[in-house]
């Protein structure tokens with residue numbers, strides 16, 4: 087077992103770290119306040135080769151592994167979780183094309199995204215089908231050589247900014263998962279319209295939208311995989327993208343520990359720095375051990391994906407553990423800061439708000455536990 091990173095991985099991590107420190111962290115509070123989308127910053131991440139990470143070299147991409155993308159996203163999330171989410175959503179949106187696209191589809195769509203700065207989104211959730219993917223209502227009706235899509239998706243990261251949309255729709259609402267198809271769409275297709283931007287509690291720099299589909303005509307050539315394979319394509323996508331979500335949460339948690347240790351050395355109570363008290367030391371120690379454990383689980387699940395192993399259980403364990411840990415750690419960071427931590431003068435309340443979303447998106451942590459339990463019972 088080798089816990090070391092290669093020279094290339096260390097260099098990549100350093101690039102992402104410097105970018106987070108110099109370009110992201112200084113403006114994170116500003117974007118959190120305004121809720122604007124930091125397109126220029128995300129474009130710089132693209133120019134540095136930090137997004138998208140998953141496009142193979144033969145289609146013009148940087149061809150990084152899932153472990154590499156975990157290294158990048160942990161650093162970016164240290165700077166701002168909302169920006170890290172906007173960046174990671176690119177890989178999430180591209181993954182169904184990698185999982186199920188033909189060579190020609192990959193050439194066209196991955197080539198389009200690799201060739202110039204473009205954003206991508208993954209349209210799976212619906213107003214009445216978040217955890218229950220098979221209950222989706224977005225209808226795809228066959229009409230000659232096209233499918234006609236009607237319905238609504240929601241909670242779509244990058245929804246108002248993306249050029250390319252991967253979309254899941256059903257041919258027949260009564261056949262549940264067996265009726266689901268995956269498609270790839272361009273933002274300019276008539277009838278596709280991003281709707282209301284959500285006014286979120288945290289991760290406010292990310293753009294989260296409803297997307298409306300009103301008679302959107304999609305040629306058969308834009309269907310990914312066979313009819314009825316869409317559900318499995320979505321699940322295989324999430325198996326691959328949940329490790330980076332664990333890494334994103336680890337980045338938020340690491341920032342909370344960083345801020346907390348600095349504050350514990352400086353803030354005095356009863357005449358001493360509060361870091362001298364065991365009550366605070368134990369909180370810091372628990373933060374450090376959970377960050378370490380979350381990172382190891384995340385890297386292990388990424389390694390499994392990179393080595394072609396089925397990683398459903400491992401990815402769900404990593405996502406669930408690291409995101410629950412981030413919630414505990416950021417809450418404890420606010421506790422260490424006391425009243426100051428509850429104000430916007432200090433950075434930890436943002437971390438706590440940002441961490442909450444990690445337990446909800448890419449499958450709630452209740453769904454992760456369900457996936458873990460089902461896999462255990464299958465074994």
Ligand code: CAA
Pocket residue numbers: 171175178208210211216217218219220241242243263317318321322324325398446447448449450453456457
């Ligand atoms: N890989 C391959 N096949 C899989 C699979 C996987 N990981 N998981 C399930 N399948 C297969 C099953 O074997 C079964 O196949 P057969 O029909 O051949 O038997 C089929 O798919 C149906 O599986 P289930 O019976 O397990 O399906 P279910 O309806 O009970 O649902 C679920 C399973 C795990 C609850 C699923 O609906 C799920 O993952 N829900 C959560 C959705 C989610 O994570 N959404 C996140 C949206 S993206 C987002 O949030 C990102 C963002 O904006 C940043």
